């Protein structure tokens with residue numbers, strides 16, 4: 001186990017300008033679509049982090065030529081994909097703990113010729129997979145399990161057609177199927193039946209990027225998505241900064257009464273992280289977006305009653321803010337967080353309460369009553385967002401020690417250095 005990381009306390013209001021790396025969600029969609037196109041393409045502004053490395057590793061394993069860092073490594077945030085004449089096995093895919101790899105690559109591998117074996121981190125074996133593997137079987141694929149590890153025996157083509165799933169545990173079941181659906185003989189119609197699908201902006205991101213790649217998608221009927229069969233256009237992709245990963249830095253302004261600007265904020269986006277503007281403003285911060293610069297000025301911090309079903313990724317940041325606010329908060333609509341990198345509802349409650357807090361789990365969220373917190377250990381549970389939530393709390397509570405800050409490398413590889421720079425260290 002690495003040494004615990006002593007979260008730095010902000011001894012003064014934080015004033016900083018921060019640039020965050022590329023969006024995990026956009027990077028990994030762009031990589032899948034680029035691989036499906038079969039042509040040579042570039043992804044610029046790409047995330048360089050574990051989840052993106054796992055995705056490039058998966059594509060390479062399936063026979064796609066991939067150069068990370070541009071040709072010859074000259075451009076750090078560029079991924080160059082070479083032309084290829086089809087995906088092929090045998091291959092072994094390491095999904096790590098990346099939802100985007102474990103849910104986006106099997107539908108792609110269903111088009112490969114040969115056997116593809118999938119596995120991941122110990123916790124990845126517990127994350128929900130049965131829905132998407134069942135859907136692939138219904139669409140004609142031979143898959144031998146309902147969770148990691150499993151093997152998919154590809155024949156180079158998939159009949160496709162119509163499938164009904166319950167995607168209430170993860171929007172990634174829908175996104176994963178849609179991303180590769182144009183490659184199936186009959187295309188693909190996915191119908192959702194069950195409790196509401198979480199993280200809908202992520203499905204909108206999938207649909208928008210498919211259309212940008214020339215794929216015809218019909219999403220006019222609620223809970224139904226139709227992807228027509230056809231080619232995926234060969235094109236280059238430019239990745240937006242990761243807005244969810246910007247939120248711990250913006251939170252630093254809110255909890256210290258400081259001012260933090262994040263550069264490159266898109267004026268329109270499908271990223272759910274954009275909702276931090278509304279959330280921080282509802283909690284009392286002043287939020288302005290001016291020419292791509294998003295600035296948060298802290299001015300008191302009130303509690304909030306918020307449904308995060310569309311932007312569950314923000315729950316750890318919002319929970320950390322709420323623990324430091326001056327009134328109680330309720331976070332709702334996030335039962336599906338129990339299937340994330342860790343059970344985030346249990347983890348947030350355990351870690352804040354471990355510092356003397358008062359957090360109660362509900363069926364679909366958290367009730368957070370701010371208390372005077374004391375220093376102590378903060379477990380990250382191999383979850384990048386649990387680690388950054390600990391860092392936020394540590395700005396105001398002396399002696400918070402995050403057991404594994406390195407886990408931020410999933411999507412924010414330089415987090416400790418970025419945090420120190422923000423604090424002027």
Ligand SMILES: O=C(O)C1=C[C@@H](OP(=O)(O)O)[C@@H](O)[C@H](O)C1
Pocket residue numbers: 024025026099100169170171172175198199202312313336
């Ligand atoms: O499609 C995506 O890129 C993602 C979808 C969401 O998953 P869930 O719907 O499982 O929450 C989100 O939480 C995850 O971080 C990324």
Ligand SMILES: C=C(OP(=O)(O)O)C(=O)O
Pocket residue numbers: 097098099100313340341385
């Ligand atoms: C849930 C998350 O990740 P994953 O893509 O692994 O599902 C997340 O990043 O908050």
